[in-house]
Amino acid sequence: MKTPGEIRSQSHADMTLPPRCLACPVQASSLCGAIGEEAAKALAAISHRMRIPAGRAIYGATQPARSFAIIVSGVVKLVTAKPDGRQQIVGLQFPSDFVGRPLMEPTSLSAEAATTLELCCFSGRAFEALMRDHPDIERALLKRILGDLDRARDWAFLLGRTTAQEKVATLLHVIAERLTRPPSHEMKDEPRRIGLSLPLSRMEIAECLGLRLETVCRQMTRLRSQGIIATSGRRRFEVLDMDALKQCAPGLAMSTPA
Amino acid sequence: MKTPGEIRSQSHADMTLPPRCLACPVQASSLCGAIGEEAAKALAAISHRMRIPAGRAIYGATQPARSFAIIVSGVVKLVTAKPDGRQQIVGLQFPSDFVGRPLMEPTSLSAEAATTLELCCFSGRAFEALMRDHPDIERALLKRILGDLDRARDWAFLLGRTTAQEKVATLLHVIAERLTRPPSHEMKDEPRRIGLSLPLSRMEIAECLGLRLETVCRQMTRLRSQGIIATSGRRRFEVLDMDALKQCAPGLAMSTPA
DNA sequence: CGGGTCGTTGACTCGAATCAATATAGGTGG
DNA sequence: CCACCTATATTGATTCGAGTCAACGACCCG
Numbered sequence: 001m002k003t004p005g006e007i008r009s010q011s012h013a014d015m016t017l018p019p020r021c022l023a024c025p026v027q028a029s030s031l032c033g034a035i036g037e038e039a040a041k042a043l044a045a046i047s048h049r050m051r052i053p054a055g056r057a058i059y060g061a062t063q064p065a066r067s068f069a070i071i072v073s074g075v076v077k078l079v080t081a082k083p084d085g086r087q088q089i090v091g092l093q094f095p096s097d098f099v100g101r102p103l104m105e106p107t108s109l110s111a112e113a114a115t116t117l118e119l120c121c122f123s124g125r126a127f128e129a130l131m132r133d134h135p136d137i138e139r140a141l142l143k144r145i146l147g148d149l150d151r152a153r154d155w156a157f158l159l160g161r162t163t164a165q166e167k168v169a170t171l172l173h174v175i176a177e178r179l180t181r182p183p184s185h186e187m188k189d190e191p192r193r194i195g196l197s198l199p200l201s202r203m204e205i206a207e208c209l210g211l212r213l214e215t216v217c218r219q220m221t222r223l224r225s226q227g228i229i230a231t232s233g234r235r236r237f238e239v240l241d242m243d244a245l246k247q248c249a250p251g252l253a254m255s256t257p258a
Numbered sequence: 259m260k261t262p263g264e265i266r267s268q269s270h271a272d273m274t275l276p277p278r279c280l281a282c283p284v285q286a287s288s289l290c291g292a293i294g295e296e297a298a299k300a301l302a303a304i305s306h307r308m309r310i311p312a313g314r315a316i317y318g319a320t321q322p323a324r325s326f327a328i329i330v331s332g333v334v335k336l337v338t339a340k341p342d343g344r345q346q347i348v349g350l351q352f353p354s355d356f357v358g359r360p361l362m363e364p365t366s367l368s369a370e371a372a373t374t375l376e377l378c379c380f381s382g383r384a385f386e387a388l389m390r391d392h393p394d395i396e397r398a399l400l401k402r403i404l405g406d407l408d409r410a411r412d413w414a415f416l417l418g419r420t421t422a423q424e425k426v427a428t429l430l431h432v433i434a435e436r437l438t439r440p441p442s443h444e445m446k447d448e449p450r451r452i453g454l455s456l457p458l459s460r461m462e463i464a465e466c467l468g469l470r471l472e473t474v475c476r477q478m479t480r481l482r483s484q485g486i487i488a489t490s491g492r493r494r495f496e497v498l499d500m501d502a503l504k505q506c507a508p509g510l511a512m513s514t515p516a
Numbered sequence: 517c518g519g520g521t522c523g524t525t526g527a528c529t530c531g532a533a534t535c536a537a538t539a540t541a542g543g544t545g546g
Numbered sequence: 547c548c549a550c551c552t553a554t555a556t557t558g559a560t561t562c563g564a565g566t567c568a569a570c571g572a573c574c575c576g
Contacts (some may be wrong), residue, residue: 090414109408120293145403150362
């Protein structure tokens with residue numbers, strides 16, 4: 001590794017963000033958009049794009065990988081599995097979210113690609129070193145983790161205090177919100193109808209919500225018969241009436257990214 | 259690494275930790291024990307002890323208080339309440355845990371004293387300023403928040419994938435663990451029997467676990483009839499067989515503090 | 517010592533789980 | 547390209563755990 005001398009500070013002035021950053025769909029709403037220009041350039045210098053197929057584990061028991069990433073496209077599911085076979089998806093990470101556990105030892109939690117992913121990766125060592133040099137990176141990360149914490153707690157409310165109907169409606173609403181505005185768009189004329197590709201199977205939805213897959217099916221059938229959503233094929237689905245969907249969901253502060 | 263400012267470290271050198279810190283039961287296991295001596299002294303300089311009666315809100319909708327604290331004794335419950343009246347306790351904070359939301363706007367989450375509390379408080383502004391000057395404070399905080407995040411996700415597993423029996427057993431186990439070793443004691447000869455004062459009412463336990471209070475009662479009765487726990491009065495309870503209790507609880511990585 | 521809150525227990529209901537049978541999508545090889 | 551095949555999704559019938567409603571009992575306060 002280069003000594004932290006002249007190269008870093010001097011050549012930063014004329015360094016420019018690489019084209020992939022300038023064209024990055026999540027730049028504005030991700031960690032890189034929340035830090036100073038100099039830090040952003042330094043971060044860009046250690047980043048590389050990576051494409052990961054659906055189903056692959058990013059980290060977990062098998063791979064305690066000390067490497068971090070920002071999601072450019074796709075969805076990551078965070079799974080806890082217990083020895084007796086039960087498992088629960090305890091969180092979803094969407095484009096612009098951060099994935100990884102800087103400073104912390106790996107736990108029983110694992111992260112898997114729910115869909116094909118495009119990641120902007122940072123090697124663990126380099127990222128942690130950069131955090132030390134650039135306080136604003138550390139601060140931005142802290143804010144983001146605090147956002148994750150809020151969402152984890154909203155998730156707990158969802159699991160503890162709602163009916164199957166509300167659970168399914170809320171999850172679909174969150175997915176629709178997070179996947180239809182890849183960059184944190186201002187909510188202009190929010191369209192009533194939107195169509196998208198569901199990043200999760202019925203089984204995975206059930207694992208998110210602490211339900212059985214049959215129950216998820218039934219609730220989706222119900223929402224379909226109420227004219228709130230439509231589905232075709234296994235993954236394509238459409239929100240026909242966003243307001244009605246929101247109606248079915250309790251509180252939900254979950255949608256807002258960190 | 260200690261290039262910046264001999265002056266600072268020198269003037270701090272003759273400062274000493276106040277007596278209340280030296281005698282503090284949670285010093286070693288809390289944030290202050292995870293930072294450098296200089297930072298610890300600076301933190302001590304802006305801290306003050308505060309006693310809060312059970313039931314009082316620490317922050318929340320009513321009081322978006324920008325002030326932070328470390329719990330010296332007592333238990334804090336984190337509550338989300340929705341307009342329709344439903345509410346869920348989404349986390350408990352025990353002695354040595356950090357309470358507050360630096361850098362973040364207040365949310366719908368509120369924190370309340372479950373028992374009488376003894377807090378070591380920091381004014382929000384001063385603490386945030388100190389974070390800027392002392393990277394190790396910020397780093398320690400980040401680690402702690404990551405620990406909270408893990409626990410929040412364990413909580414989600416508990417709510418989503420377990421029976422009423424397991425929920426109650428797990429919560430009692432966590433409470434017993436966290437309240438019987440105020441400082442992070444090494445697990446020596448873990449006693450089979452321990453007695454303590456339950457920090458939560460049956461109703462609050464139910465709110466933690468997404469259950470009804472009658473269900474909590476029934477499960478406690480069951481554990482009692484199995485000879486695993488004993489209760490007397492409303493708040494006093496005793497673990498008669500720690501192993502059996504652990505047996506009833508699934509995974510639970512929840513007990514370990516950040 | 518009385519009153520009210522909190523806890524316990526019982527009888528019954530209901531929502532989601534479970535068990536089981538099809539139906540459909542979407543990929544594969546002929 | 548089509549027919550087949552398997553994983554996934556849907557629907558139905560039934561069971562069971564937790565919720566609900568209700569009564570009673572115990573603790574703790576003044």
